[in-house]
Amino acid sequence: MKNMNTRLHEELAEVIEWFPDGVYVVDGECRTLLVNSAYEELSGSNRRDLIGRTMSELIQAGFISESVSILVQKTKHSESLMQVLKNGKEVMVTGNPVFDDRGNLQLIVTSVRDMTALNRVTLDLEKAIGLSELNKHHYHVALDQEPVVIWESKHMREVMEKVKQVAPYPTSVLILGPSGVGKEIIANCIHQMSERNHQPFVKVNCAAIPDALLESELFGYESGAFTGARREGKAGLFELADGGTILLDEIGDMPLSVQVKLLRILQDLQVLRVGGTRPRSVNVRVISSTNQDLRTLVGERRFREDLYYRLQVIEIKIKPLSERPQDANALIGHYFDCYSTKYRIPKRLRKDTVEMLNRYNWPGNVRELKNMMESLVVSVPSLVIAPHHLPLHVQTTKDTKRVLSLKRRLEQFEQEIVMEALNEYASFRKAAAALGVDHSTLVKKVQRWSKAVK
Incomplete structure (x- = not known):
């Protein structure tokens, strides 16, 4: 039996050497058995320093920030997480359990992919887009x-x-x-x-x-x-x-x-x-x-x-979120980015996914929106959230809602533009000139909106 296990390990070691991604194999007690060359190159570690040591020992020694193998050992299911190696690289690790004929945990095989460059590019892009959106749409963040x-x-x-x-x-x-x-x-x-x-x-x-x-x-x-x-x-x-x-x-x-x-x-x-x-x-x-x-x-x-x-x-x-769609759009981006950062999972929403979310009327308001963004970040395996990843009741939202509310939305948008101009120029005449409309027209619009509010 010992010779059979040794031969099996040798064959497995030969196979994983061909993998372009890092591969890390531990036994049921989370003790390191095998490491391929791609992992050595990625982590900057030598397999001689790893083999025979438990994942807990390697965490204490600073080789890794946390272990997916320990998580798999507890749950007995495939698990993924972001990990920081000793050399500072950020990697996505996915551990898969291997059971023997009796259902006992025999091995945990983990694939390791370098995410450092992708995370840096994604972060820079998100930051640039975020600043652009803030300036473009005039989002407001209250309190430091x-x-x-x-x-x-x-x-x-x-x-x-x-x-x-x-x-x-x-x-x-x-x-x-x-x-x-x-x-x-x-x-x-x-x-x-x-x-x-x-x-x-x-x-x-x-x-x-x-x-x-x-x-x-x-x-x-x-x-x-x-x-x-x-x-x-x-x-x-x-x-x-x-x-x-x-x-x-x-x-x-x-x-x-x-x-x-x-x-x-x-x-x-x-x-x-x-x-x-x-x-x-x-x-x-x-x-x-x-x-x-x-x-x-x-x-x-x-x-x-x-x-x-x-x-x-x-x-x-406070009005429901269905009556202030501009806030829903801002909150979608805010909470999705917050949870992506919190869980260190570099995900993004496709444009058509955002459009579908904006058509939804959010009966559970901000609480529902916040919970859904967290769910999309942690439960969807893909790094890009597509419309089919959304809950079924969101996917089946009818487009007629957008058509029926178009006039109201356009008027709200018009009010936003007018009020911004009035705040900036502090004069109806100057604001009207900047907007390219007649002074009397602007006054009438504001009067009509004021009566509607009262």
């Missing part, structure tokens, strides 16, 4: 730190202008919009742009906490307040957010009994723990958000009217 907001539409520009205006003040803010539209990101921006940005920012999903626990979680409780309570009591989330900001997400799901106590906090800036008798002063900015129509809930007596007006001092509405 997280959270980052990407937009291109007039609607989101107005939203961000409002955020910048109200952020410095401790006023309550109500953010409205469908699920996945980015309400939490806007709340993050308000906090980061305020003087409270170095203080706690506590986020609470009111729909995720059972009604029986919500009051004690928000406002805390004293010792012995109820069965199971801590002996020393517990500070609530409002106390933990003291000096900072609290986000009450899904505020429409808050039970009426808790709404009464929340209203008292907003009026008196004091928290009374469950089972307590002594109020505690708090300095907290309240931001609330919901995908529900609170006015309707007020009419149905499921939400207190006085609390609604306390929360709605400043109201920010």
